[in-house]
Amino acid sequence: MFSGISVSPGVALAQAVVLSNEPVSFDRSPVAAEFIEREIDKFKNAIAESVKQLTLIEAQVRKKMGDDKAAIFEAHLMLVEDEELSEAVIEKIKDRCFTAPAAVEDVISEHVSAMEELDDEYLKARAVDMRDLGQRIVLNCLGIAPQSLEIFDREVIIVAGELTPSQTAVLDSSKVMGIITERGSRTSHTAIMAASMEIPAIVGVEGATSAICNGDMIALDAEHNHIIVNPTPSQLEHVESQREQYMLECKQFEGGRDLPAQTRDGVRIKLAANIGSPADSGPALGKGAEGVGLYRVEFLFMETAEQPDEEMQYQAFKSVVEDMKGMPVVIRTLDVGGDKDLPYLDLPKEDNPFLGCRGIRLCFERPRLLLRQLRALLRAGVHGDVRILVPMISSLDEVRRFKEFLAEAQNSLEHEGIAHAKELPLGVMIETPAAVFLAPHLIHETDFFSIGTNDLTQYTLAVDRQNERIADLFEQLSPAVLLGIKHTVDAAREEGKPVCVCGQMAGDVNSALLLVGMGVEELSMSPVHIPRVKNAIRRQDLARLREIAKEVLGLSTATEVKMKLDEYWG
Ligand code: PEP
Ligand code: MG
Numbered sequence: 099m100f101s102g103i104s105v106s107p108g109v110a111l112a113q114a115v116v117l118s119n120e121p122v123s124f125d126r127s128p129v130a131a132e133f134i135e136r137e138i139d140k141f142k143n144a145i146a147e148s149v150k151q152l153t154l155i156e157a158q159v160r161k162k163m164g165d166d167k168a169a170i171f172e173a174h175l176m177l178v179e180d181e182e183l184s185e186a187v188i189e190k191i192k193d194r195c196f197t198a199p200a201a202v203e204d205v206i207s208e209h210v211s212a213m214e215e216l217d218d219e220y221l222k223a224r225a226v227d228m229r230d231l232g233q234r235i236v237l238n239c240l241g242i243a244p245q246s247l248e249i250f251d252r253e254v255i256i257v258a259g260e261l262t263p264s265q266t267a268v269l270d271s272s273k274v275m276g277i278i279t280e281r282g283s284r285t286s287h288t289a290i291m292a293a294s295m296e297i298p299a300i301v302g303v304e305g306a307t308s309a310i311c312n313g314d315m316i317a318l319d320a321e322h323n324h325i326i327v328n329p330t331p332s333q334l335e336h337v338e339s340q341r342e343q344y345m346l347e348c349k350q351f352e353g354g355r356d357l358p359a360q361t362r363d364g365v366r367i368k369l370a371a372n373i374g375s376p377a378d379s380g381p382a383l384g385k386g387a388e389g390v391g392l393y394r395v396e397f398l399f400m401e402t403a404e405q406p407d408e409e410m411q412y413q414a415f416k417s418v419v420e421d422m423k424g425m426p427v428v429i430r431t432l433d434v435g436g437d438k439d440l441p442y443l444d445l446p447k448e449d450n451p452f453l454g455c456r457g458i459r460l461c462f463e464r465p466r467l468l469l470r471q472l473r474a475l476l477r478a479g480v481h482g483d484v485r486i487l488v489p490m491i492s493s494l495d496e497v498r499r500f501k502e503f504l505a506e507a508q509n510s511l512e513h514e515g516i517a518h519a520k521e522l523p524l525g526v527m528i529e530t531p532a533a534v535f536l537a538p539h540l541i542h543e544t545d546f547f548s549i550g551t552n553d554l555t556q557y558t559l560a561v562d563r564q565n566e567r568i569a570d571l572f573e574q575l576s577p578a579v580l581l582g583i584k585h586t587v588d589a590a591r592e593e594g595k596p597v598c599v600c601g602q603m604a605g606d607v608n609s610a611l612l613l614v615g616m617g618v619e620e621l622s623m624s625p626v627h628i629p630r631v632k633n634a635i636r637r638q639d640l641a642r643l644r645e646i647a648k649e650v651l652g653l654s655t656a657t658e659v660k661m662k663l664d665e666y667w668g
Contacts, residue, residue: 100303100325102278103569105289107626108298109341110255110276110318111334114310114327117245117258122233124240128195137191141184141198144238148178151234151244158249162270173224174231183209199239206232224403225441250274255316257306266291276318278325280306283564283572284552284602290394293605293624294378300325302566351629355386359632365640367614369632370426370622372600375401376414379421382625386632389425390418391622392487392548392600395471396438404442408470408477415478426483428525428548428598428622431471433457433489437564443467452562457490457527462499472507479519487525487548492532494539500524501543529553529601534582537589547590548622551601555579573656574603580616580651580659587617598622607634608663614640615647634667 129137152175160168177183183205190201206228213225237244255276256269266288274297282288282301292299298320310316310327317326317337321344326333359367370391371382375398382390398406398414406414419427434440435448435456443464448454461468478484488500504524511518526533526540529550533540541547551574556563558578561571573579583599590597598620603609605627611634613621621631646666653659 100278100300100306100309100327101323102300102303102306102325103282103284103289103566104300104320104323105282105284106277106292106297106299106320106624107344107630108276108296108320109337109344110298110316110320111337111341112253112255112275112316114257114312114314114316115245115250115254116307116310116312117256117261122199122237122240122242124197124199124236126197126200129191129197131195134192134195137196137198137201138188140239141187141191141202141235144198144202144235145178145184147238148231148234149175151238152178155249162272170227173227174234177224177228177231178235197239199236202232202235202239206235255318257310257316259307261288261291266295269295269297271295271297276316276320277301278303278306278310278316278318280304281566283566283569290372290374290624293626294374294381296381296626302569304566348629351633354629354633354636355384357386357632357636359635361614361635361638361640361643363639363641366619367635368598368620369628370428370598370620371625371628372622373418373625374398376417376421378625379418383421385625385628387625387628389422389483390427390429391598391620393418393427393429395430395432396434399432399434399440400438405440405467405470408474411471411474412477415474415484416481419478419482419484422482424482426485428485428487428600429475429478430487430489430527431458431461431468431475435460452556458488458496458500459490462496465503468503469507469510472504473511473516473518476504476507476511476518476522477516479522480517484519485523485525485546487527489527489550490529490553491526491540492530494536494543497526497540497543527553527600528582528586530557531582534558534585537586538592541590541593541595544595546595547586547597549583549586549597549599549601549618551579551583551599551603554582554601558582574601575609575612575659575663576656577651577654577659580612583613583618584616584651591617596620605631607631608660608667610634611638611643611667612647612650612663614638615643615645616651 152171156168156171159171186205187201190196210225210228234244250273253273253275256274257278260279260281277292277297277299279288279301280303289301298318300320314327317329319337319340359369368388370389371387372392373382373390374394415429436452439445455463475486523545525546525548526544527550528534528547552563555572555574559576561568563572587597597618599613599618600622604621605623607630610621610631650659650662
């Protein structure tokens, strides 16, 4: 039995597909002259096989996931049919007696290095495609079928070291029943994507790829953080009943989609959705979201090979705003740096990226990048209730500087006669201890707060949120974090301004009830969590939640807090 960090709810039962972490190894010794032709044939067959595979994948992805996702494979197809590439490989086999896979690996790595050094941002970003493709041709040369995450003919559970954003982007959620990864954390990319695709997932499972074999039957219970490999008949029966219970619960919650998240004593709590792309609006509404509490624009920036221009950003924002039909849409300015990289930005390597040029700091360093976003935001504001959220704030000077940029964006649109909102509500993310301490000053000059408990926990406790070695120290229910939240909520309420919590805590039932008891009136979370949180809120009296929160805020350790919450709400 394994466990890790349960990051996306649900129970799944299916066969494992294990993605190995190990690069494929093969003999690199030179081939004898009489085998040269055989190696050339091997290479040609590998190319033909790769074209066949990619054509199939491209067609299936286009049908299931649309044109933008299919474009990844279109690019691979163009590269694989490149004459120059083939000639270079064949030359290496003929002139230097390389084996086919060795020649491919060499040529590809030369191309990748050359592309990475180019000034052209688009070509630079294509190096990732080139590397992916190289791996496919090498495997085909060796007669190993490359693992396709896009098409499965049966239900599977993916077991991997880690999944890349491009791998998760093309996962077929009708076939992928669950995800298990060795790395990752509650707030990692895989976690966020799995929750948004409603695929049960447990991350941070040490040794999973070596302990689990392809074809093993896996029972993944992300509700109780259990993974059983090849369960016995009685374990199987138990997991089946857990799965049925989970499905039943989901069905019951579905019926409550249009009910308000209101406590028994009549207090309305707003439940909004965290989204990463316009495609998430539909599922968010389907779960009963009352608007978007956090639109993480990073994903829009990650999906493209070059910086999305103003028009592209405007269209994405507008589409979400229109889908939300007058409900608020909180759009956060770009929060890259830290763990999120964008190849085309050429971010210098930092020793402490989470303490480095991240979020608003990076945007200030790249004024054109910031202005483009602000212009797109202001233009989208014409179509509905858009609110701007600024990440990684640690001083009031940053808020003032941000407002100067906003004014500049406004003036330029005015000057050019382009339709835009004259004023949009401006909020800051409270995710650094500095922002907590400065909350009374920050709220005075802004319109709302959104508490990012993922980063607030990381920075308050000095625990890297990505580091699985210290995952047990990442305690969102630490009294230190809770006191920071309380201080922030009190500061906002003092000024009569709204405060939302948009970190992972908002989607956890016990934490959500505690936050409501502490005075939080809005929670924003992955849509998959909304029904369960709503159901829990509807069963409580605010007066009682307040009493419990008061008691909990007097406790001195996270263990005591968790025990107390379990005692009240199990
Ligand atoms: C947070 O830090 O809690 C948050 C919501 O932002 P992100 O997870 O994108 O850093
Ligand atoms: Mg954050």
